Structures are given as C-alpha cells and as structure tokens.
Amino acid sequence: MRTPLRAFRSTRNALLSAAVAIGLVVAGLVTLTTAPAAHADTQICDQYGSTTIQGRYVVQNNRWGTTATQCINVTGSGFQITQADGTATNGGPKSYPSVFYGCHYTNCSPGTNLPAQLSTISSAPTSVAFTYVGNAVYDAAYDIWLDPTPRKDGVNQTEIMVWYNHTSPVQPVGSKVGTANVAGRSWDVWTGNNGSNNVISFVAPSAIGSWSFDVKAFTDETVSRGLAQNSWYLTSVQAGFEPWQNGVGLAVTSFSSSANIGGGGTSGGTSTGGTTGGTSSGGTTGGTGSSSCKVSFTPQTWAGGYTASVTVSNTGSAAVNGWRVGFTLPSGQTVTSAWNATISPSSGSVTASSLAYNAQIPAGGSQSFGFQGAYSGTFAQPSGFTLNGTSCS
Incomplete structure (x- = not known):
C-alpha cells in the first residue's frame, strides 16, 4: 500500500498557521531556542x-508531525539524531531535522541575503554528506523552497525535493511523471500537492551518500515544468531527514550552501571586491596570454574556507568540445568538493574537467563550474588559468 511522502506536510503548515491565530502558541513559536554559534556540541530537544x-x-530540530520526543546533537559541521521516539501515524513523517541556508519561518541563517530572485542567481552551489542507518523508516532529502514573493515566513508556493535516499514504503507526494537528467544525474520525477504547496521531487534510483551540485539546475528544471517562474525567489536550501519510524543515528556530517548573484557575487554577509558573504577579497581574476579564452574567478571566503564560482568563456571562432581548465592553487589551499566539473588533484596544479552534459563551449559561449576549498593563513586567488593548455586572459 502506497505511503505518500508528506501527504500531511500540510499538517505542520496548518499547525504553524493556527499558531498565528492562537497567541500562546505564537509565543512558543516565536521564541525558538536559538543558541549562539555552536563550537562545542549542542543538544536540542525543543520541538x-x-x-x-x-x-x-x-540547524533545526523541526519536530512537527508528532508529540513524541526528538533530540539532535549539533556538531560544528552538522548534526545527528540521538533520540527519535514515536511512530508517524497520519501518513506524513514525524519531523524534518535539517540544516539550512536562507530563511525559514522568520529564522534566517547569519549573513544570508536570501530570498533572492531566480533570474539574478548565476549559481547556487551546495554540498551535503549523509550517514544512514538500517533500522529506521525515512528519507534523506533536500528541501529547496521557491515563492513568487521574497517570503521569509510562512508556506512557500513550490517545494523542490532532491532525494538522496529512502526506505520502503516511503515515496514522494503525488505521482511519478517521468524521468529527467539534472545536474549530470538521472532522477525519477514526481509531482503533487500536499494541501499547502506544490511539490516536485527528484528521486535518485539508488542511494547517494554525498554529492555536490548547483541548485540552479533543479530550479531551472522546475521552471521548465511550469511549477515556478524566473521572477520567483529562492528562499532557502535545506538538507536533512524525514523519519517515520526511529531515526537514531541518522546524521548530516557536512553541509555547505551559497548563492552567487548576478555576475558571480555571492549572497550573504559583507565583503570587498564584488562578492558578499563571509570576508572575501578581490573580485574576478584570470590568467594572461591568449585571447581565445577568458576565465573569471569569484570567491566567497570565511575563516579557513571558501567557495568559488569559475566561468570559462570561449572567445575564439570555433567550438571547444571537451574542456579542461588548469590553474594553480596557492600553498595551503585544497579543493574539498566541486560541481559541474571534476577537479584533480586537490592541491597544487589542478585541472577542472568538463562533464558529459556541459562538455561543449560554443564560439562566443561559456561554461561555469564551482568548488569549495579550505585554506590556511591568508586567502589568495589561484593563478595561471588555461583552457586545454592555452593561457586565458
């Protein structure tokens, strides 16, 4: 018998909507238990x-579908479910413990300038690593929220789910409408409505433990299917679990997310040189030499880490079929994850190679990729950019 995913996600939304009308509940929701930035582990059991x-x-506990206790242990890089009492009985999951970037029910991550209009976002790189257990009924998925307005509270109009893993009998809300290749992977596509918002779900045919991707790939697919418009806003990017039964041991061990605005500026925080978010320096840079290619590099940095958006433009008269962008990382820098390209090795002189779906750069066109890295000391930008061995300006 089919058990629809979050057929009762509206239960949570209804409860939160009811809270607006009931003063005592509102007070309880408004005064979320928000601790300072977690350096040591933080235990959260509040709903x-x-x-x-x-x-x-x-990181949010977000227990909305049960009155039973749920606790999470928050680490410096994610969280783990440590107590997961009760069993979902209303068709929907017990909760959605998750980590997010952006704004969700007035709770905004530090420094973010999400919501941001889709048409202004050049890329939105994100990465997550999950730990799974064998004694629970759950799904592990992203929630990517879109709305016609820059909403920071309440229910958004369209919810994109990217399913990394799920156990039987859990399945998405609605019905399967086909398959799609998005961000270089094949997905089963489901669409439906949970009573409060539209849902489009991209379900991996087999479990994914960790993966980096560009959120724009999924928002573009959603727009092409008529469930959003480029004038709408991305409000938050979330990753976590929806448990129906048990769930102890499920964990997010790492998470990153950002949104590059316009020509590569990044949302959130303060900075110099055309990016926002963290404490970055510099704007865009490239190599020197040939006029047949141009590379722009836009970083977003914070203490010890950064993300980078890289665009390689073909300024020549012939298409490039299969591209390799070479560059040199400064001493002390390493690449920890990448999207829209494979990067090897992780330090020193590295090469970013195209994937099957973005291998061609037409004359006058461009391709973009990104990566997350770590650094020691003072951040410095890579140098010596080349395209298939030819220096770029």
Missing part, C-alpha cells in the same frame, strides 16, 4: 529548537 554552525547555517 522547533535551532542553533547556528560555522556562523553561516541554521
């Missing part, structure tokens, strides 16, 4: 309790 990590992301 909607939350804290921040890395000075950038919010």
